[in-house]
Amino acid sequence: MKLSQILKPDAIKVISSASSKKRLLQDVGDLAHSAYHLDQEHVVEALLERESLGPTGVGHGVALPHARLAGIDEVSGIFLRLEKPVDFDSVDRQPVDIVFALFAPEEAGVEHLKALALVSRTLRDSLLCKKLRANADAATLHAILISEQDMKAA
Structure with a gap:
């Protein structure tokens, strides 16, 4: 599985501010x-229900909210970069400015977990996150995410 399979270029956005989680x-x-x-x-x-089980703020300014949804047939992703970090009840108590949300079909057991692991591994890279934080153009953010994974696969 590749990020390019789950993240469309128009599923990326930079948000100037969010007042709350x-x-x-x-x-x-x-x-x-x-x-x-x-x-x-x-x-x-669905995202709020998942958050009630435990926050998906994984630390270092990154959150990976995710949910299973009825009526979809493939794993899909959303990427947001926040210009102003927001409190997300993260494990390290740091505010979040990088959000990668995943949606999976209700019955997608392994695929959902593979996608979550892929995104988690990708965003654990501090240099990648630094590049993401330095860019405010959605097309550039998409290119950074996709090309970074392609380079690691090579």
């Missing part, structure tokens, strides 16, 4: 609707 998840839902035609309200509810 809930507002940020609503921004994720809005982008999921425009990029993948998913029901925004259903997406936000």
